[in-house]
Amino acid sequence: xxxxxxxxxxxxxxxxxxxxxxxxxxxxxxxxxxxxxxxxxxxxxxxxxxxxxxxxxxxxxxxxxxxxxxxxxxxxxxxxxxxxxxxxxxxxxxxxxxxxxxxxxxxxxxxxxxxxxxxxxxxxxxxxxxxxxxxxxxxxxxxxxxxxxxxxxxxxxxxxxxxxxxxxxxxxxxxxxxxxxxxxxxxxxxxxxxxxxxxxxxxxxxxxxxxxxxxxxxxxxxxxxxxxxxxxxxxxxxxxxxxxxxxxxxxxxxxxxxxxxxxxxxxxxxxxxxxxxxxxxxxxxxxxxxxxxxxxxxxxxxxxxxxxxxxxxxx
Amino acid sequence: xxxxxxxxxxxxxxxxxxxxxxxxxxxxxxxxxxxxxxxxxxxxxxxxxxxxxxxxxxxxxxxxxxxxxxxxxxxxxxxxxxxxxxxxxxxxxxxxxxxxxxxxxxxxxxxxxxxxxxxxxxxxxxxxxxxxxxxxxxxxxxxxxxxxxxxxxxxxxxxxxxxxxxxxxxxxxxxxxxxxxxxxxxxxxxxxxxxxxxxxxxxxxxxxxxxxxxxxxxxxxxxxxxxxxxxxxxxxxxxxxxxxxxxxxxxxxxxxxxxxxxxxxxxxxxxxxxxxxxxxxxxxxxxxxxxxxxxxxxxxxxxxxxxxxxxxxxxxxxxxxxxxxxxxxxxxxxxxxxxxxxxxxxxxxxxxxxxxxxxxxxxxxxxxxxxxxxxxxxxxxxxxxxxxxxxxxxxxxxxxxxxxxxxxxxxxxxxxxxxxxxxxxxxxxxxxxxxxxxxxxxxxxxxxxxxxxxxxxxxxxxxxxxxxxxxxxxxxxxxxxxxxxxxxxxxxxxxxxxxxxxxxxxxxxxxxxxxxxxxxxxxxxxxxxxxxxxxxxx
Numbered sequence: 001x002x003x004x005x006x007x008x009x010x011x012x013x014x015x016x017x018x019x020x021x022x023x024x025x026x027x028x029x030x031x032x033x034x035x036x037x038x039x040x041x042x043x044x045x046x047x048x049x050x051x052x053x054x055x056x057x058x059x060x061x062x063x064x065x066x067x068x069x070x071x072x073x074x075x076x077x078x079x080x081x082x083x084x085x086x087x088x089x090x091x092x093x094x095x096x097x098x099x100x101x102x103x104x105x106x107x108x109x110x111x112x113x114x115x116x117x118x119x120x121x122x123x124x125x126x127x128x129x130x131x132x133x134x135x136x137x138x139x140x141x142x143x144x145x146x147x148x149x150x151x152x153x154x155x156x157x158x159x160x161x162x163x164x165x166x167x168x169x170x171x172x173x174x175x176x177x178x179x180x181x182x183x184x185x186x187x188x189x190x191x192x193x194x195x196x197x198x199x200x201x202x203x204x205x206x207x208x209x210x211x212x213x214x215x216x217x218x219x220x221x222x223x224x225x226x227x228x229x230x231x232x233x234x235x236x237x238x239x240x241x242x243x244x245x246x247x248x249x250x251x252x253x254x255x256x257x258x259x260x261x262x263x264x265x266x267x268x269x270x271x272x273x274x275x276x277x278x279x280x281x282x283x284x285x286x287x288x289x290x291x292x293x294x295x296x297x298x299x300x301x302x303x304x305x306x307x308x309x310x311x312x313x314x315x
Numbered sequence: 316x317x318x319x320x321x322x323x324x325x326x327x328x329x330x331x332x333x334x335x336x337x338x339x340x341x342x343x344x345x346x347x348x349x350x351x352x353x354x355x356x357x358x359x360x361x362x363x364x365x366x367x368x369x370x371x372x373x374x375x376x377x378x379x380x381x382x383x384x385x386x387x388x389x390x391x392x393x394x395x396x397x398x399x400x401x402x403x404x405x406x407x408x409x410x411x412x413x414x415x416x417x418x419x420x421x422x423x424x425x426x427x428x429x430x431x432x433x434x435x436x437x438x439x440x441x442x443x444x445x446x447x448x449x450x451x452x453x454x455x456x457x458x459x460x461x462x463x464x465x466x467x468x469x470x471x472x473x474x475x476x477x478x479x480x481x482x483x484x485x486x487x488x489x490x491x492x493x494x495x496x497x498x499x500x501x502x503x504x505x506x507x508x509x510x511x512x513x514x515x516x517x518x519x520x521x522x523x524x525x526x527x528x529x530x531x532x533x534x535x536x537x538x539x540x541x542x543x544x545x546x547x548x549x550x551x552x553x554x555x556x557x558x559x560x561x562x563x564x565x566x567x568x569x570x571x572x573x574x575x576x577x578x579x580x581x582x583x584x585x586x587x588x589x590x591x592x593x594x595x596x597x598x599x600x601x602x603x604x605x606x607x608x609x610x611x612x613x614x615x616x617x618x619x620x621x622x623x624x625x626x627x628x629x630x631x632x633x634x635x636x637x638x639x640x641x642x643x644x645x646x647x648x649x650x651x652x653x654x655x656x657x658x659x660x661x662x663x664x665x666x667x668x669x670x671x672x673x674x675x676x677x678x679x680x681x682x683x684x685x686x687x688x689x690x691x692x693x694x695x696x697x698x699x700x701x702x703x704x705x706x707x708x709x710x711x712x713x714x715x716x717x718x719x720x721x722x723x724x725x726x727x728x729x730x731x732x733x734x735x736x737x738x739x740x741x742x743x744x745x746x747x748x749x750x751x752x753x754x755x756x757x758x759x760x761x762x763x764x765x766x767x768x769x770x771x772x773x774x775x776x777x778x779x780x781x782x783x784x785x786x787x788x789x790x791x792x793x794x795x796x797x798x799x800x801x802x803x804x805x806x807x808x809x810x811x812x813x814x815x816x817x818x819x820x821x822x823x824x825x826x827x828x829x830x831x832x833x834x835x836x837x838x839x840x841x842x843x844x845x846x847x848x849x850x851x852x853x
Binding site: 030031032033034036037038039040055056059060063064088089091092093094106158161162165166169172173174176260261262263264265269273275276277278 | 360363364366367372373446447449450451453503504506507522523524554555556557558560561564565567568570571730731732733735736738739740772773774
């Protein structure tokens, strides 16, 4: 198991190299000029004017190192990255590492809270529906789950704000500050995942309850409760773990929208703003952080899978 | 005196307008009854997190309004083209218009306790001019040559060429002095640790919330504020709320006291609910479609005139802006210094005229067809737009209008960087422009000078290169004679419209929404709030 874990951790390196390479060249292949974007975006809609001269533009290009050949820029990005230096933001002149570190905890907190919502709601409703397949309750929950998958989180967030913060002022509108403020953003983020987990749990449970070993357990006179907890659920929930791993990627990307709707800080917002402003160092740093998180979460899921499922462990 | 054309839609309309006007007009008289409450922290929902609060280097849209509270300019603009003392008590201009000498206040200290002297002013100009600073605000120092400290409280700025808009720029945020000691201490990180002389000072960042606190030693407010001493509010929390409907909801729920960039369709209901709605007509460049005169078919004057006659601005204002803005008639908005009302006569909505113009230009409707043709070629227009605020809705509506008279319009709505790339390629017939500025010199040269076709920010989106026009723009820019500048800028505006170089749509307007508890709301000429005079009712 240790060897497998080490091999998986080692595999992170080529993944990250690939990600940085892809992001770097994608940014540079696009016909965008960060300096042009910087000076025109700065100037529009404000005074006094920043009608930057050609001299200013040339100076900026040189100062930001954008006049160097691409491979030099990429090599410099990689070597500095190895020592934890992801460069300086074109706009705010702050180190990208500092910017990402300041925002990352907010995103992780939100993603974990969203995951918790997804798992708790998804498994609970999935078990309820799975125990009575074909019933009215089952059909109703299936409908809700389908809507949950279909509803865009942008809309869902605004609706939750409207009903639970304005019509019934239980929660704050802004998703940061008070401890309970994270609930609505987490719910918005977690509901689509909850719907997927609920459907999976339901169908797995409904199928498992018909398996021979359950029939055997029943014929032995075990209580319904014991059958569910001891025999059915461990089999039902294992595939859910895989879905959680896959969902975590969705959750991380979903934070971009949820952070915007609920005005929460986070790397999603930082990254998207940077993309819209062609602030290359932040975009690169954002991609590295996102990819690292995704890879590590899936590594943890894989290891957990091995630990939970003896068939994999001894294979 | 036209301080701010603030039209308040709520019941507080008269009270606020009156207080704005009295503040502007009384020039020092305190016109407040009843007395304003001291204390309290105002929560301000802002569209974007401030990226850097270093005015000399950067003035991103999100940051200028915040920097207004932290930094003071040498002089304040109380009305377009009019200035009053700020950190400078008096100023003189040499007869050749090249040397501006400022007498400075002697009682001013920066937030870090260091005294404000002539050295700080000199350092400000030199810092912007220094390439190592990577300043994007070099346009604000214009033709700056050198700065000289005459004594501790007298500084003179020498220009290479006379520059009519120099004082307008000095009154802006970009040339506000930053503490030289703090620049020394924080280096490039000064933008995250701003130290100015303003009524509020930087306190801390909490997540994306910027906390400002009252400057207790502040005693150098300009006369236009109508009061003296430190600010009334204990502090301001600038909260980043990027989504418009969330800003509205946060105001409704009481989590924020003041916000901007509202959902236009909700203004009526907010007003009914008792919120204060304040409307600031923006000086500067109107929201317009610059028309590329180098790309067919808009290289033909008749086609451009047909475009202008086809666009029904009233309908745009009605259906996209919910009647909250006014139609524009020329490149400059009505409250801008030098705006020439004569432009109103140049644009009329007339579909028959548009059709006739296109017929004259040889673009005929084929029998049974809806797209005009000339010698087998279809009448095609490329419209480029970036998705922000009402841009998408306006361009879609305009696209539909143009199709009515037989244009085949391809609309490409993208994010800003992609739009900027398309502008650089010049592959468009209609683009977009809008810019807030106090002085026409901050917009006219940028939009119509031939230097801006391939150079600078390539803001000359009409791609007009006319030596006579360049000369006139240069003459207006160099002059310090107000009447002559008005005349020349008036001529430029008429020339732009006569040649149909752009289709103006609406005069930009900014909205501020506040809870009823926010008292004495005052907004500067460029639409930035002045929290120094505001208070919160308990």
